[in-house]
Amino acid sequence: MTDKTKRQDVQEIIESNIKDVDLSILAYLATMLQDTLAEGQVREIADVYKILQESLFTYQICKEDTEAYDLCQAIFQELVKNKWAIDPDIAKKNILKSVKVGDVVLGKYSEDG
DSSP states (O other): OOHHHHHHHHHHHHHHHSOSSOHHHHHHHHHHHHHHHHTTOOOSHHHHHHHHHHHHHHTTSOSSHHHHHHHHHHHHHHHHHTTSSOOHHHHHHHHHHHOOTTOOOOOOOOOOO
16 A cells, blocks of 8 residues: 555544544644554554644644543544554564564663552
């Protein structure tokens, strides 16, 4: 598939989840999302939210954070369904399958509160 074909599919996903909004705005949102997908930067719902959040409020598509997050969750699920993104659970399982005893890995550490 060409990049143009992918962009159209992403735009269809955006259009199917966001109703009654000008098509030029939907095309803009789809382009932002497609560009980030092409860079491999969409791994979870929070990534979609980070990309679209500001525009969802600027264009008054959403009024509350929970509404915006739910919309981004629906979009992410469609991206996974259409194979533009990988389900995070499947990605984690694939990584765990590929790690063997004796492999050198980089760990991430965080401390609560």
